[in-house]
Amino acid sequence: DAGVIQSPRHEVTEMGQEVTLRCKPISGHNSLFWYRQTMMRGLELLIYFNNNVPIDDSGMPEDRFSAKMPNASFSTLKIQPSEPRDSAVYFCASSPGQGPLYEQYFGPGTRLTVT
């Protein structure tokens, strides 16, 4: 089975540009998570979808960040406009259930550099 797929794997962009990160969860998984990882702040949950509906977006840093999940097999995380402090590795993860007793499977991550 294919794991969680993320694209692009690396993105370098200039400050002020729009960035769109993409994620395809594991087929059959109904929960999807976006995380951001930096040396300073570790792994932070940005937003969590269940059955394509955003459940918890309290981790989204500010209005520049938005996430969508139009269907069960695709999600996007958009940053507009991007800033250098957004540089990080962004992970998408999916889980087969909605409750706390389900493990998450991570994608390979997108390394974003904003110059």
Next chain:
Amino acid sequence: AQKITQTQPGMFVQEKEAVTLDCTYDTSDQSYGLFWYKQPSSGEMIFLIYQGSYDEQNATEGRYSLNFQKARKSANLVISASQLGDSAMYFCAMSRPDSGGYQKVTFGTGTKLQVIP
């Protein structure tokens, strides 16, 4: 506050020896899950092992076992017969239900394990 604590920023272990990575957690929930993930230098996050709060037996997956001590609120990862490929960052995580019964996941700060030949 619900949190995960990993007190060992770095650990060394001799190849073929066993090593224990510490993790303590704090929650007032009755139902929760505890997880360990491995992050090698290549960057991906790999799920290793899971323990549910109601599980009476310690979870095992190959060379990995989770030493679950509920009263002490600890969930230490034990890696037996360490291999060079075990060198990586290891993250402990806790999943607990939010008000809607959905997952609320918290990760620890990680422990960097280096296996010495």
